[in-house]
Each structure stands twice: as C-alpha cells, then as structure tokens.
Amino acid sequence: MGARPALPEVSDRSAHGLRGDYSRAHADYRVDQDPADYRPDEHRRWRRLYERQSALLPGRACQAFIDSLESLDCADRIPGLDRHGERLSRLTGWRLIGVPGLIPDEAFFEHLAGRRFPVTVWLRSAAELDYIVEPDIFHDFFGHVPMLAVPAIADFVAAFGAACLRARGEAARRRLARLYWYTIEFGLVREAGGLRAYGAGLLSSPAELRHAVESSQAGHRRFDADQVMASDFRIDGFQSKYFVVESFEALFAEARRALATAP
Ligand code: HBI
Ligand code: FE
Numbered sequence: 001m002g003a004r005p006a007l008p009e010v011s012d013r014s015a016h017g018l019r020g021d022y023s024r025a026h027a028d029y030r031v032d033q034d035p036a037d038y039r040p041d042e043h044r045r046w047r048r049l050y051e052r053q054s055a056l057l058p059g060r061a062c063q064a065f066i067d068s069l070e071s072l073d074c075a076d077r078i079p080g081l082d083r084h085g086e087r088l089s090r091l092t093g094w095r096l097i098g099v100p101g102l103i104p105d106e107a108f109f110e111h112l113a114g115r116r117f118p119v120t121v122w123l124r125s126a127a128e129l130d131y132i133v134e135p136d137i138f139h140d141f142f143g144h145v146p147m148l149a150v151p152a153i154a155d156f157v158a159a160f161g162a163a164c165l166r167a168r169g170e171a172a173r174r175r176l177a178r179l180y181w182y183t184i185e186f187g188l189v190r191e192a193g194g195l196r197a198y199g200a201g202l203l204s205s206p207a208e209l210r211h212a213v214e215s216s217q218a219g220h221r222r223f224d225a226d227q228v229m230a231s232d233f234r235i236d237g238f239q240s241k242y243f244v245v246e247s248f249e250a251l252f253a254e255a256r257r258a259l260a261t262a263p
Helices: 040-054 063-072 081-092 105-113 137-149 151-166 170-185 206-214 225-230 248-261
Strands: 095-099 116-120 188-191 194-197 220-222 242-245
Touching: 040 137, 040 206, 063 137, 081 095, 081 137, 081 151, 105 116, 105 151, 116 137, 137 151, 151 170, 151 248, 170 225, 170 242, 170 248, 194 206, 225 248, 242 248
Parallel strands: 095 116, 188 242, 220 242
Antiparallel strands: 188 194
C-alpha cells in the first residue's frame, strides 16, 4: 500500500482522486456490499492473492493471526462482510462495514470507536497484484480482520478511535496516527520462534512481510509509545523502522496509558 491521496472533503462525495464509488455512500460513508456484485475473475484473483500470501505466513505471521485467519475460512471467494461481522461480533464485539475506500478521518475514528471496522468493498486489479496505492478489500479484510478477533487488539483499536475523537488539534491526531501505523499497520511481536508480524500492512504485502521480519536492515526497535508517537512514517515504500512488542497485552497496557494522556 503506497501513497495515501488527500482524503475527500465530507461534502465531496465524488472524492476526486480516489477510485471507489462514493456516490452511493451514506452520510457515515457506509456502502452496502453485495457479494453477488463480484465477477468470477475477481474471486479468482482473491484466491490467488490469498494463496500467495498465506504461503508466506508460517514463521513470519504471529500465531494469533494464523489461527484466526484459518477460522475465517475465506480462501475461496471474496468474503461477505455481514456474515463474518456476525461471527466477529460474538468474539470481540466488532462488526464489519463496507466503505468505498479511504474515508475522512472523523468518520473513520467514529466507526473504530463504535467497533465498526471499515472494509473497502472493491478488489485491486490484476495489474496491482504486488503494489496497490489505496487499501482494497484484500488489505482490509485479509490484513486487518483476523487480528480484530484478538481481544487485546480489538480493545486497542476501539480505544484508538475514541482517543482520536477526543484529541484536540492536528499534532495530537498525528501522534495517535503514528501509534496506529507502527502497531495495527506495521507492528511486530516477539514470539518464542522469533519476530512475527501482526500489522495488516505487513500481513497483506509479500515483500514487506519478508523484509520486516527477516531483514537485519529492517530497523527493529523495542516498542516505546512515546518514541512511536514521535516517529513520523512513510506511506510509500518500506518503513525505516519497525517496533516490536513483547505481547498484545503489553501493547494495550502501554498504549492505553498513552491514549489516556494524549493531549
Ligand atoms: N479510511 N477506509 C479507511 N481505511 C483507513 O485505514 C483509513 C481511512 N481513513 C483515514 C485513515 N485510515 C488514517 O487517517 C488513520 O489510519 C489515521
Ligand atoms: Fe490498513
């Protein structure tokens, strides 16, 4: 996932520069997902993305992700958000909502605070198999949804959304965005077998998953919330550093303090 275009103004449903169809979006940017809308070639592309990425997971993805992905049973076709949201809500209270793509921060944070995870409804084109600019359903569903079944992560993401709604001013929101970026998008956890990915940006990207977990040049750092919130990040290309937590409970305990005291 690369450069993020400027987000559409709330009033501008056409959202020039973003590829999703925002014209059918409700006021909270939700769109209906009709699984019947996907063409057979799109389901085939989902299967190809799923097979290629899941082959890379052993020894690189955290065990909780591998177990949770398996229980989602979503290898064969583009997943239906309602069905999977039903099951997830029983596990950690999270539901899944369809969105046309990137949505304005305020709407995004309100959904996270309400335990509604926005999932883009379109799938990347065949030409974007290895590199995509905006998050598509493969990044959002394959990358993010399995970890929302892990209670400490589920609680952290909801607390992050609530903290962003409380935050006053751009600097405070920027610090919080970094916390989300270096954990939920690009976080690493230490397991008995070594470093493992739990961030969606890693778990949905073949090249960066290998780089972040295996490269001695990856810039591994011990997770420290203050250092994370002071570290700017890149949205096109590999990160220059990756933060490592000892456990998801440790992440949530330290981040909860940072979220509570965020200005
Ligand atoms: N919208 N659909 C969607 N998905 C995101 O990950 C997202 C977004 N809007 C804003 C946003 N992310 C970022 O500003 C936050 O991650 C901080
Ligand atoms: Fe993401």
